[in-house]
Amino acid sequence: MGEAMRETGRDRLNAMFAAMRASGRAALLPYLTAAIPTFEASVRLFKAMADAGADGFEVGIPYADPLMDGPVIMRAGRQALDAGVTVPVALDLVARVVEETGKPVLAMTYVNPVLRRGIERFFNEVATTGAVGLIIADLPADEAVPFLEAASATGLGMSLFVAPTTDDARLQAALDLDPAFIYAIAEVGVTGERDDASSNTERMAARIRERSDTPIVFGVGISTPDQAAAAGRHGDGVIVGSAIVRRVIDAGSAAEAESAVASFVGDIAAALA
Amino acid sequence: MRLDRPDERGRFGAYGGMFAPETLMPALIDLEGAFTEAWADPSFHSDLDELLSSYVGRPTPVYHAERISAELGIDLWLKREDLAHTGAHKINNTVAQGLLTTRMGKRRVIAETGAGQHGVATATACALFDLECVVYMGEKDIERQALNVYRMELLGAEVIPVTTGAGTLKDAVSAALRDWVASVASTHYIIGSVVGPHPFPWMVREFQKVIGEELKRQLEVPPHVIVAPVGGGSNAMGIFYPFVGDEGVTLVGVEAAGRGIETGMHGASLGEGSPGVLHGAMTYMLQDEFGQVLEAHSISAGLDYPGVGPEHAYFKDAQLVRYVSVTDDEAVVAFHRLAVTEGITPALESAHGLAWIIREAESLAGQTVVLNLSGRGDKDVQQVAGLDG
Numbered sequence: 202m203g204e205a206m207r208e209t210g211r212d213r214l215n216a217m218f219a220a221m222r223a224s225g226r227a228a229l230l231p232y233l234t235a236a237i238p239t240f241e242a243s244v245r246l247f248k249a250m251a252d253a254g255a256d257g258f259e260v261g262i263p264y265a266d267p268l269m270d271g272p273v274i275m276r277a278g279r280q281a282l283d284a285g286v287t288v289p290v291a292l293d294l295v296a297r298v299v300e301e302t303g304k305p306v307l308a309m310t311y312v313n314p315v316l317r318r319g320i321e322r323f324f325n326e327v328a329t330t331g332a333v334g335l336i337i338a339d340l341p342a343d344e345a346v347p348f349l350e351a352a353s354a355t356g357l358g359m360s361l362f363v364a365p366t367t368d369d370a371r372l373q374a375a376l377d378l379d380p381a382f383i384y385a386i387a388e389v390g391v392t393g394e395r396d397d398a399s400s401n402t403e404r405m406a407a408r409i410r411e412r413s414d415t416p417i418v419f420g421v422g423i424s425t426p427d428q429a430a431a432a433g434r435h436g437d438g439v440i441v442g443s444a445i446v447r448r449v450i451d452a453g454s455a456a457e458a459e460s461a462v463a464s465f466v467g468d469i470a471a472a473l474a
Numbered sequence: 475m476r477l478d479r480p481d482e483r484g485r486f487g488a489y490g491g492m493f494a495p496e497t498l499m500p501a502l503i504d505l506e507g508a509f510t511e512a513w514a515d516p517s518f519h520s521d522l523d524e525l526l527s528s529y530v531g532r533p534t535p536v537y538h539a540e541r542i543s544a545e546l547g548i549d550l551w552l553k554r555e556d557l558a559h560t561g562a563h564k565i566n567n568t569v570a571q572g573l574l575t576t577r578m579g580k581r582r583v584i585a586e587t588g589a590g591q592h593g594v595a596t597a598t599a600c601a602l603f604d605l606e607c608v609v610y611m612g613e614k615d616i617e618r619q620a621l622n623v624y625r626m627e628l629l630g631a632e633v634i635p636v637t638t639g640a641g642t643l644k645d646a647v648s649a650a651l652r653d654w655v656a657s658v659a660s661t662h663y664i665i666g667s668v669v670g671p672h673p674f675p676w677m678v679r680e681f682q683k684v685i686g687e688e689l690k691r692q693l694e695v696p697p698h699v700i701v702a703p704v705g706g707g708s709n710a711m712g713i714f715y716p717f718v719g720d721e722g723v724t725l726v727g728v729e730a731a732g733r734g735i736e737t738g739m740h741g742a743s744l745g746e747g748s749p750g751v752l753h754g755a756m757t758y759m760l761q762d763e764f765g766q767v768l769e770a771h772s773i774s775a776g777l778d779y780p781g782v783g784p785e786h787a788y789f790k791d792a793q794l795v796r797y798v799s800v801t802d803d804e805a806v807v808a809f810h811r812l813a814v815t816e817g818i819t820p821a822l823e824s825a826h827g828l829a830w831i832i833r834e835a836e837s838l839a840g841q842t843v844v845l846n847l848s849g850r851g852d853k854d855v856q857q858v859a860g861l862d863g
């Protein structure tokens with residue numbers, strides 16, 4: 202006692218959402234697989250995105266069997282794993298991104314690496330990087346309690362998911378667990394680019410808002426500035442993943458990736474403004 | 475102790491559960507409801523029983539393999555799942571799930587397949603029930619089980635090659651789950667073993683336990699030992715479950731040791747793996763120190779899987795079943811031996827069970843042993859011929 206309470210990751214995440222609400226726009230949260238094409242190039246990519254107007258990041262810890270991910274993010278994950286991006290390397294990258302961009306960073310993983318490390322130890326290691334929170338793609342609310350406990354012990358903000366298929370009872374159950382935010386899955390399907398804006402976001406946001414003020418972040422299938430703007434009208438944040446990852450893995454060089462990603466993120470930021 | 479059903483969280487002790495993307499959760503919960511209701515409905519049972527007898531050909535016989543018994547000095551019986559329609563136990567599950575799919579009002583079915591037997595059995599059920607059928611199959615398996623690929627297509631199914639990972643069963647399950655995340659409103663996933671998130675492991679066990687129930691009726695005295703190969707674990711679960719906890723009956727599940735446990739190239743999830751989450755369930759799995767799933771290796775596509783059904787994980791910890799493994803080479807020797815002594819070519823999966831019996835013949839001397847002959851070997855003839863050069 203007697204010490205000043207340190208600001209937790211969840212506090213910083215809340216502060217970001219509060220600031221976004223005050224400014225009347227949704228946070229732009231680019232997703233990118235950790236440490237591609239290389240560790241240092243990856244740090245530069247995140248810096249370039251921060252400079253181009255990203256408000257925070259979701260950093261993907263590569264996983265061998267990513268059930269929520271479509272071909273682009275799968276390919277990036279495979280490339281990272283083949284290049285030796287283990288969980289500790291990915292967490293080192295998270296720490297560097299926090300340090301170099303000063304933005305709120307969410308680490309994204311699947312459940313098995315967390316269990317393998319031990320839930321508490323994994324959350325502690327994520328907290329040590331300076332990340333504000335954690336997204337676990339294959340963890341439904343039904344299995345989430347021990348993870349949420351570790352999140353509150355370490356001050357990390359953890360999300361729970363709501364999908365277009367989620368019924369009212371499940372939605373309420375997720376909210377009752379008091380997640381740091383709701384990751385609202387905008388499309389029925391795995392991650393990947395879509396031709397059209399999601400037709401689900403307005404209705405999902407309304408259903409959540411009826412019950413709670415918990416921040417809403419839309420992700421999955423948001424792949425153009427217009428789509429981001431459409432989702433951003435109904436949520437506190439939007440995650441753009443495959444469209445960014447594709448620009449990185451298709452680029453001829455790290456420099457080319459940097460400029461492609463920077464201009465794309467700039468366009469989305471402008472659309473959200 | 476054997477559990478009638480998993481607990482309300484879908485767990486068999488510490489194993490099982492529902493580690494699935496939220497998008498799928500409502501469908502899994504609906505499926506649990508639909509299955510529970512159907513399984514309590516006598517009309518579902520009478521429809522299923524009728525199909526199992528007139529279409530699948532159940533009960534399958536128990537054959538006393540006298541020649542090989544004499545050679546080995548044991549009393550060996552074969553539970554002839556190879557004689558079920560389409561040539562393996564997989565049809566027990568697909569006919570039942572097909573019936574359930576119609577009952578749920580879904581018109582499209584997806585499935586994964588390794589050896590192709592589950593794919594063929596699913597395509598068959600879909601033809602029978604007039605359902606659209608898409609089967610995911612790893613690239614490598616498409617090569618080594620070419621006969622079954624053609625059979626699926628003949629039956630009207632679309633076979634989609636899976637090129638991720640090692641192009642084997644794990645990748646096919648993942649691809650099917652990814653399809654399901656997108657198609658869940660219209661589509662049922664007929665999973666091929668006692669794996670996956672709840673309620674699949676429980677439901678598939680209920681649909682496969684007919685094997686062991688028949689065996690109990692068919693034998694005048696219980697056997698000393700029941701042996702079955704374990705890939706995902708459905709044929710083993712089917713024959714073991716009615717005997718679990720019975721005094722005097724030893725249950726032995728045989729996993730793939732591939733090129734040898736010491737080479738690291740095997741499929742022995744129970745023997746060599748550790749607890750983790752694969753394909754939606756907590757179970758024993760092959761993984762590295764950071765929790766990345768490892769590739770399995772087996773000559774037998776149906777055993778080439780880095781996980782296993784969660785109820786087997788529970789049985790292992792509770793020491794209700796003994797799990798062992800045999801190598802590719804031992805399985806091939808057993809494949810030939812059953813062909814020449816009994817006139818039966820077993821599936822390479824089933825040959826693993828026989829290989830363990832051959833290896834242990836001395837310690838089994840004089841005992842009554844039942845092998846679950848989970849499938850026939852037609853699909854493997856070309857692969858074995860290739861080895862023989």
Ligand SMILES: Cc1ncc(COP(=O)(O)O)c(C=O)c1O
Pocket residue numbers: 562563588589590591592666667668703704705706707708709710775776777821823824848849850
């Ligand atoms: C004949 C046969 N036996 C066994 C297996 C292994 O599966 P399970 O362990 O689910 O019975 C397969 C799978 O393809 C098979 O075709």
